[in-house]
Amino acid sequence: MKAYNIAVVGASGMVGGELLGLLESRRFPVGEFYAFNSGREPAAVEFRGKKYACAAPTFRALKKADIAFFVSTDEVSGRFARRLAAAGTWCIDDSSRFRLSPGVPLVIPEVNGEEVGPGKKLIAGPNCTLTGAAVALAAIHRKFRVAELRIATYQAVSGAGKAAMKQLEEELRAYLGKGAASSRNGSFPRPIAFNLFPQVGGFDAEGNSVEENKVEGELKKIWGDTRIKISATAVRVPVLRGHSLAVWFKTARPCSLDSVRKELGRTPGLKFSEKPENYPTPLENGQRTEAVYAGRLRRAKTAANEFQLWIVSDNLYKGAALNSVQIAERIIEL
Ligand SMILES: NC(=O)c1ccc[n+]([C@@H]2O[C@H](COP(=O)([O-])OP(=O)(O)OC[C@H]3O[C@@H](n4cnc5c(N)ncnc54)[C@H](OP(=O)(O)O)[C@@H]3O)[C@@H](O)[C@H]2O)c1
Known part of the structure:
Protein backbone atom coordinates (compact mmCIF):
# COMPACT_ATOMS: atom_id res chain seq x y z
CA MET A 1 0.00 0.00 0.00
CA ASN A 127 -17.11 24.65 12.33
CA CYS A 128 -17.61 22.06 15.08
CA THR A 129 -20.96 23.50 16.18
CA LEU A 130 -22.97 22.99 13.02
CA THR A 131 -21.52 19.54 12.23
CA GLY A 132 -24.09 17.80 14.45
CA ALA A 133 -27.03 19.46 12.71
CA ALA A 134 -25.50 19.09 9.24
CA VAL A 135 -25.11 15.32 9.69
CA ALA A 136 -28.32 14.64 11.64
CA LEU A 137 -30.69 16.52 9.33
CA ALA A 138 -28.98 15.83 5.97
CA ALA A 139 -31.28 13.00 4.88
CA ILE A 140 -34.39 14.83 6.09
CA HIS A 141 -33.32 17.89 4.16
CA ARG A 142 -32.81 15.83 1.02
CA LYS A 143 -36.22 14.20 1.29
CA PHE A 144 -38.49 16.89 2.78
CA ARG A 145 -36.37 20.06 2.37
CA VAL A 146 -35.71 21.90 5.62
CA ALA A 147 -37.10 25.38 4.99
CA GLU A 148 -36.50 26.86 8.45
CA LEU A 149 -34.04 25.89 11.16
CA ARG A 150 -33.70 27.31 14.65
CA ILE A 151 -30.76 26.26 16.78
CA ALA A 152 -29.73 26.87 20.38
CA THR A 153 -26.20 25.63 21.06
CA TYR A 154 -24.59 24.42 24.28
CA GLN A 155 -20.89 24.51 23.44
CA ALA A 156 -18.05 22.90 25.35
CA VAL A 157 -14.97 24.92 26.28
CA SER A 158 -12.62 22.65 24.27
CA GLY A 159 -14.18 24.20 21.17
CA ALA A 160 -12.06 27.25 22.01
CA GLY A 161 -8.77 25.31 22.29
CA LYS A 162 -6.40 24.10 24.97
CA ALA A 163 -6.08 27.44 26.82
CA ALA A 164 -9.88 27.52 27.26
CA MET A 165 -9.95 23.97 28.69
CA LYS A 166 -7.27 24.96 31.16
CA GLN A 167 -9.19 28.08 32.10
CA LEU A 168 -12.33 26.15 33.08
CA GLU A 169 -10.24 23.76 35.17
CA GLU A 170 -8.43 26.64 36.89
CA GLU A 171 -11.65 28.55 37.56
CA LEU A 172 -13.28 25.46 39.04
CA ARG A 173 -10.30 24.84 41.31
CA ALA A 174 -10.23 28.49 42.40
CA TYR A 175 -13.97 28.48 43.03
CA LEU A 176 -13.94 25.26 45.04
CA GLY A 177 -10.74 26.20 46.88
CA LYS A 178 -11.43 29.83 47.72
CA GLY A 179 -15.19 30.11 47.38
CA ALA A 180 -14.88 32.74 44.63
CA ALA A 181 -14.61 32.46 40.86
CA SER A 182 -11.26 33.41 39.29
CA SER A 183 -11.19 36.97 38.00
CA ARG A 184 -8.97 35.98 35.02
CA ASN A 185 -11.20 35.47 32.01
CA GLY A 186 -8.48 34.83 29.38
CA SER A 187 -10.17 32.86 26.59
CA PHE A 188 -13.70 34.00 27.42
CA PRO A 189 -15.70 37.24 27.85
CA ARG A 190 -17.11 36.09 31.25
CA PRO A 191 -16.28 33.57 33.97
CA ILE A 192 -17.19 30.07 32.77
CA ALA A 193 -17.13 27.96 35.96
CA PHE A 194 -20.74 27.42 37.19
CA ASN A 195 -21.82 29.91 34.53
CA LEU A 196 -22.79 30.12 30.85
CA PHE A 197 -23.01 32.99 28.38
CA PRO A 198 -24.65 33.66 24.99
CA GLN A 199 -21.46 34.77 23.28
CA VAL A 200 -19.14 32.73 21.06
CA GLY A 201 -16.95 35.21 19.17
CA GLY A 202 -17.59 38.92 18.61
CA PHE A 203 -20.88 40.52 17.51
CA ASP A 204 -21.84 42.04 14.14
CA ALA A 205 -23.90 45.22 13.60
CA GLU A 206 -27.15 43.25 13.92
CA GLY A 207 -26.08 41.68 17.20
CA ASN A 208 -25.36 38.20 15.85
CA SER A 209 -22.17 36.49 17.06
CA VAL A 210 -19.42 35.20 14.75
CA GLU A 211 -20.39 31.63 15.68
CA GLU A 212 -24.09 32.20 14.89
CA ASN A 213 -23.16 33.55 11.45
CA LYS A 214 -20.84 30.60 10.84
CA VAL A 215 -23.64 28.15 11.59
CA GLU A 216 -25.83 29.85 9.00
CA GLY A 217 -23.29 30.37 6.22
CA GLU A 218 -21.53 27.02 6.50
CA LEU A 219 -24.64 24.89 6.78
CA LYS A 220 -26.08 26.48 3.63
CA LYS A 221 -22.85 25.76 1.77
CA ILE A 222 -22.57 22.13 2.94
CA TRP A 223 -26.18 21.35 2.03
CA GLY A 224 -25.83 23.36 -1.20
CA ASP A 225 -29.04 25.29 -0.46
CA THR A 226 -29.15 29.02 0.14
CA ARG A 227 -32.93 29.10 0.58
CA ILE A 228 -33.02 27.76 4.16
CA LYS A 229 -33.79 30.31 6.83
CA ILE A 230 -31.45 29.71 9.77
CA SER A 231 -31.45 31.43 13.14
CA ALA A 232 -29.07 30.46 15.95
CA THR A 233 -28.16 31.42 19.50
CA ALA A 234 -24.69 30.15 20.41
CA VAL A 235 -24.03 29.58 24.11
CA ARG A 236 -20.81 28.55 25.85
CA VAL A 237 -21.38 26.16 28.75
CA PRO A 238 -18.99 24.75 31.40
CA VAL A 239 -18.68 21.35 29.70
CA LEU A 240 -15.17 20.18 28.82
CA ARG A 241 -15.94 18.27 25.65
CA GLY A 242 -18.97 17.63 23.40
CA HIS A 243 -21.29 20.19 21.81
CA SER A 244 -25.07 19.89 22.20
CA LEU A 245 -27.80 21.46 20.08
CA ALA A 246 -31.52 22.00 20.56
CA VAL A 247 -32.99 22.32 17.05
CA TRP A 248 -36.38 23.20 15.65
CA PHE A 249 -36.72 22.39 11.95
CA LYS A 250 -39.64 23.09 9.65
CA THR A 251 -39.92 21.16 6.40
CA ALA A 252 -41.20 22.59 3.10
CA ARG A 253 -42.85 19.31 2.13
CA PRO A 254 -45.44 17.80 4.47
CA CYS A 255 -44.15 14.87 6.46
CA SER A 256 -45.28 12.75 9.39
CA LEU A 257 -43.42 12.21 12.64
CA ASP A 258 -43.01 8.59 11.61
CA SER A 259 -41.35 9.44 8.31
CA VAL A 260 -38.92 11.80 10.11
CA ARG A 261 -38.16 9.04 12.62
CA LYS A 262 -37.55 6.55 9.80
CA GLU A 263 -35.21 8.94 8.00
CA LEU A 264 -33.20 9.64 11.18
CA GLY A 265 -32.87 5.90 11.75
CA ARG A 266 -31.03 5.46 8.45
CA THR A 267 -29.03 8.70 8.25
CA PRO A 268 -25.31 7.94 7.66
CA GLY A 269 -23.11 8.93 10.61
CA LEU A 270 -26.07 9.36 13.01
CA LYS A 271 -27.13 7.28 16.01
CA PHE A 272 -30.73 8.12 16.78
CA SER A 273 -32.54 7.05 19.96
CA GLU A 274 -36.31 6.77 19.71
CA LYS A 275 -37.06 6.50 23.44
CA PRO A 276 -37.25 10.01 24.94
CA GLU A 277 -35.33 8.98 28.07
CA ASN A 278 -32.42 7.67 25.96
CA TYR A 279 -31.28 11.16 24.98
CA PRO A 280 -27.52 11.69 24.44
CA THR A 281 -25.35 13.89 26.68
CA PRO A 282 -21.88 15.36 26.12
CA LEU A 283 -20.39 13.30 28.96
CA GLU A 284 -21.78 10.01 27.69
CA ASN A 285 -21.77 10.59 23.92
CA GLY A 286 -19.37 13.42 23.18
CA GLN A 287 -16.01 12.04 24.31
CA ARG A 288 -13.96 10.40 21.55
CA THR A 289 -17.13 9.27 19.77
CA GLU A 290 -17.25 9.02 15.99
CA ALA A 291 -21.01 9.28 15.39
CA VAL A 292 -23.38 12.19 15.87
CA TYR A 293 -26.09 11.32 18.44
CA ALA A 294 -29.71 12.49 18.48
CA GLY A 295 -32.84 11.93 20.52
CA ARG A 296 -36.00 13.53 21.91
CA LEU A 297 -37.62 13.85 18.49
CA ARG A 298 -41.08 15.35 18.74
CA ARG A 299 -43.53 17.57 16.93
CA ALA A 300 -43.07 21.24 17.75
CA LYS A 301 -46.19 22.91 19.10
CA THR A 302 -45.53 26.12 17.19
CA ALA A 303 -46.23 25.19 13.55
CA ALA A 304 -47.28 22.39 11.23
CA ASN A 305 -44.36 20.43 9.74
CA GLU A 306 -42.10 21.65 12.54
CA PHE A 307 -40.14 19.18 14.68
CA GLN A 308 -37.73 19.33 17.60
CA LEU A 309 -34.56 17.31 18.10
CA TRP A 310 -31.67 17.17 20.59
CA ILE A 311 -28.22 16.53 19.08
CA VAL A 312 -24.80 15.81 20.65
CA SER A 313 -21.45 15.36 18.94
CA ASP A 314 -17.78 15.38 19.88
CA ASN A 315 -16.46 18.76 18.77
CA LEU A 316 -12.88 17.50 18.68
CA TYR A 317 -13.65 14.28 16.75
CA LYS A 318 -16.52 14.66 14.26
CA GLY A 319 -16.35 18.43 14.68
N1 LIG B 1 -11.35 22.86 19.21
C1 LIG B 1 -12.33 22.51 18.40
O1 LIG B 1 -13.33 21.89 18.82
C2 LIG B 1 -12.25 22.85 16.93
C3 LIG B 1 -13.24 22.37 16.07
C4 LIG B 1 -13.20 22.70 14.70
C5 LIG B 1 -12.17 23.46 14.23
N2 LIG B 1 -11.22 23.93 15.09
C6 LIG B 1 -10.14 24.72 14.53
O2 LIG B 1 -8.94 23.97 14.64
C7 LIG B 1 -7.84 24.86 14.86
C8 LIG B 1 -7.08 24.44 16.11
O3 LIG B 1 -7.94 24.52 17.24
P1 LIG B 1 -7.51 23.93 18.65
O4 LIG B 1 -8.76 23.91 19.45
O5 LIG B 1 -6.73 22.68 18.49
O6 LIG B 1 -6.57 25.10 19.21
P2 LIG B 1 -5.38 25.02 20.30
O7 LIG B 1 -5.63 23.91 21.24
O8 LIG B 1 -5.27 26.38 20.84
O9 LIG B 1 -4.09 24.67 19.43
C9 LIG B 1 -3.60 25.55 18.46
C10 LIG B 1 -2.42 24.92 17.77
O10 LIG B 1 -1.98 25.82 16.75
C11 LIG B 1 -0.59 26.12 16.95
N3 LIG B 1 -0.26 27.46 16.49
C12 LIG B 1 -0.67 28.65 17.01
N4 LIG B 1 -0.10 29.68 16.34
C13 LIG B 1 0.66 29.13 15.37
C14 LIG B 1 1.52 29.65 14.37
N5 LIG B 1 1.69 30.97 14.20
N6 LIG B 1 2.18 28.78 13.56
C15 LIG B 1 2.03 27.44 13.71
N7 LIG B 1 1.25 26.87 14.65
C16 LIG B 1 0.57 27.72 15.47
C17 LIG B 1 -0.40 25.96 18.45
O11 LIG B 1 0.99 25.82 18.74
P3 LIG B 1 1.59 26.17 20.21
O12 LIG B 1 1.33 24.93 21.04
O13 LIG B 1 3.01 26.42 19.94
O14 LIG B 1 0.85 27.36 20.70
C18 LIG B 1 -1.21 24.70 18.69
O15 LIG B 1 -0.51 23.56 18.26
C19 LIG B 1 -8.43 26.27 14.92
O16 LIG B 1 -8.34 26.85 13.65
C20 LIG B 1 -9.88 26.02 15.28
O17 LIG B 1 -10.72 27.05 14.82
C21 LIG B 1 -11.22 23.63 16.42
Missing part, protein backbone atom coordinates in the same frame (compact mmCIF):
# COMPACT_ATOMS: atom_id res chain seq x y z
CA LYS A 2 1.23 3.48 -0.84
CA ALA A 3 2.29 5.59 2.16
CA TYR A 4 1.67 9.34 2.31
CA ASN A 5 3.92 11.97 3.86
CA ILE A 6 1.87 13.87 6.40
CA ALA A 7 2.27 17.32 7.95
CA VAL A 8 0.22 18.47 10.93
CA VAL A 9 0.30 22.23 11.54
CA GLY A 10 -0.91 22.72 15.11
CA ALA A 11 0.21 19.25 16.24
CA SER A 12 0.60 20.42 19.87
CA GLY A 13 -3.00 21.70 20.08
CA MET A 14 -6.30 20.12 21.13
CA VAL A 15 -7.38 19.13 17.62
CA GLY A 16 -3.79 18.26 16.63
CA GLY A 17 -3.49 15.78 19.50
CA GLU A 18 -6.72 14.03 18.53
CA LEU A 19 -5.69 14.01 14.88
CA LEU A 20 -2.44 12.20 15.64
CA GLY A 21 -4.30 9.60 17.70
CA LEU A 22 -6.82 9.03 14.90
CA LEU A 23 -4.19 8.71 12.16
CA GLU A 24 -2.68 6.00 14.33
CA SER A 25 -5.83 4.17 15.43
CA ARG A 26 -7.39 4.22 11.94
CA ARG A 27 -4.08 2.96 10.49
CA PHE A 28 -3.77 5.79 8.00
CA PRO A 29 -0.84 4.91 5.71
CA VAL A 30 1.64 7.53 6.94
CA GLY A 31 5.14 7.62 5.44
CA GLU A 32 7.19 10.56 6.74
CA PHE A 33 5.59 12.58 9.52
CA TYR A 34 6.19 16.30 10.17
CA ALA A 35 4.87 18.17 13.23
CA PHE A 36 4.50 21.96 13.43
CA ASN A 37 3.49 24.38 16.15
CA SER A 38 3.95 28.10 16.72
CA GLY A 39 7.62 27.59 17.55
CA ARG A 40 7.15 29.94 20.51
CA GLU A 41 8.08 27.24 23.01
CA PRO A 42 9.91 23.95 22.51
CA ALA A 43 7.36 21.14 22.16
CA ALA A 44 7.34 17.55 21.03
CA VAL A 45 4.50 15.19 20.12
CA GLU A 46 4.41 11.42 20.12
CA PHE A 47 3.29 9.56 17.04
CA ARG A 48 3.44 5.78 16.55
CA GLY A 49 5.74 5.44 19.57
CA LYS A 50 8.25 8.04 18.36
CA LYS A 51 8.85 11.59 19.58
CA TYR A 52 8.77 14.40 17.02
CA ALA A 53 9.98 17.90 17.84
CA CYS A 54 7.56 20.58 16.64
CA ALA A 55 8.84 23.55 14.65
CA ALA A 56 7.29 26.67 13.16
CA PRO A 57 6.06 25.89 9.62
CA THR A 58 7.80 27.10 6.48
CA PHE A 59 6.60 26.65 2.92
CA ARG A 60 9.67 24.58 2.11
CA ALA A 61 9.13 22.20 5.03
CA LEU A 62 5.40 21.83 4.32
CA LYS A 63 6.06 21.11 0.65
CA LYS A 64 7.56 17.72 1.61
CA ALA A 65 4.09 16.51 2.61
CA ASP A 66 1.56 14.81 0.33
CA ILE A 67 -1.22 15.82 2.73
CA ALA A 68 -1.06 18.74 5.18
CA PHE A 69 -3.58 19.12 7.99
CA PHE A 70 -4.06 22.72 9.16
CA VAL A 71 -5.28 22.74 12.77
CA SER A 72 -3.75 25.96 14.07
CA THR A 73 -5.11 29.44 13.24
CA ASP A 74 -6.87 31.27 10.40
CA GLU A 75 -3.74 33.34 9.90
CA VAL A 76 -1.46 30.31 9.44
CA SER A 77 -3.89 28.64 7.02
CA GLY A 78 -4.14 31.90 5.07
CA ARG A 79 -0.37 32.17 4.87
CA PHE A 80 0.24 28.67 3.48
CA ALA A 81 -2.74 26.55 2.43
CA ARG A 82 -3.74 28.02 -0.94
CA ARG A 83 -0.15 28.29 -2.21
CA LEU A 84 0.69 24.83 -0.95
CA ALA A 85 -2.38 23.29 -2.62
CA ALA A 86 -1.44 25.01 -5.88
CA ALA A 87 2.00 23.43 -5.58
CA GLY A 88 0.45 19.95 -5.32
CA THR A 89 0.05 19.17 -1.59
CA TRP A 90 -3.47 18.26 -0.45
CA CYS A 91 -4.44 20.74 2.27
CA ILE A 92 -7.20 19.91 4.75
CA ASP A 93 -7.99 23.06 6.67
CA ASP A 94 -9.89 23.05 9.97
CA SER A 95 -9.66 26.80 10.47
CA SER A 96 -12.42 29.07 9.24
CA ARG A 97 -10.12 30.88 6.79
CA PHE A 98 -11.39 29.28 3.54
CA ARG A 99 -14.69 27.69 4.57
CA LEU A 100 -16.85 30.13 2.65
CA SER A 101 -14.35 30.83 -0.15
CA PRO A 102 -15.84 30.06 -3.58
CA GLY A 103 -14.16 27.06 -5.18
CA VAL A 104 -13.06 25.57 -1.84
CA PRO A 105 -15.19 22.52 -0.95
CA LEU A 106 -16.49 22.56 2.63
CA VAL A 107 -16.84 18.89 3.40
CA ILE A 108 -18.44 16.46 5.83
CA PRO A 109 -17.78 13.12 4.12
CA GLU A 110 -21.14 11.51 5.08
CA VAL A 111 -23.01 14.53 3.73
CA ASN A 112 -21.14 15.85 0.68
CA GLY A 113 -18.04 13.66 0.38
CA GLU A 114 -18.47 13.59 -3.40
CA GLU A 115 -17.05 17.13 -3.45
CA VAL A 116 -13.58 15.72 -2.71
CA GLY A 117 -12.06 15.45 -6.17
CA PRO A 118 -8.73 15.66 -7.99
CA GLY A 119 -9.01 19.30 -9.09
CA LYS A 120 -9.52 20.78 -5.62
CA LYS A 121 -6.54 20.24 -3.37
CA LEU A 122 -7.59 22.74 -0.73
CA ILE A 123 -10.53 21.36 1.28
CA ALA A 124 -12.08 22.95 4.36
CA GLY A 125 -13.72 21.21 7.32
CA PRO A 126 -16.66 22.99 8.96
CA ALA A 320 -12.68 18.58 13.69
CA ALA A 321 -10.00 15.83 13.78
CA LEU A 322 -12.09 12.82 12.75
CA ASN A 323 -13.80 14.75 9.96
CA SER A 324 -10.37 15.78 8.62
CA VAL A 325 -9.02 12.23 8.73
CA GLN A 326 -12.16 11.00 6.95
CA ILE A 327 -11.51 13.61 4.23
CA ALA A 328 -7.93 12.31 3.94
CA GLU A 329 -9.27 8.75 3.64
CA ARG A 330 -11.42 9.92 0.72
CA ILE A 331 -8.41 11.55 -0.89
CA ILE A 332 -6.35 8.36 -0.90
CA GLU A 333 -9.28 6.44 -2.41
CA LEU A 334 -9.32 8.75 -5.46
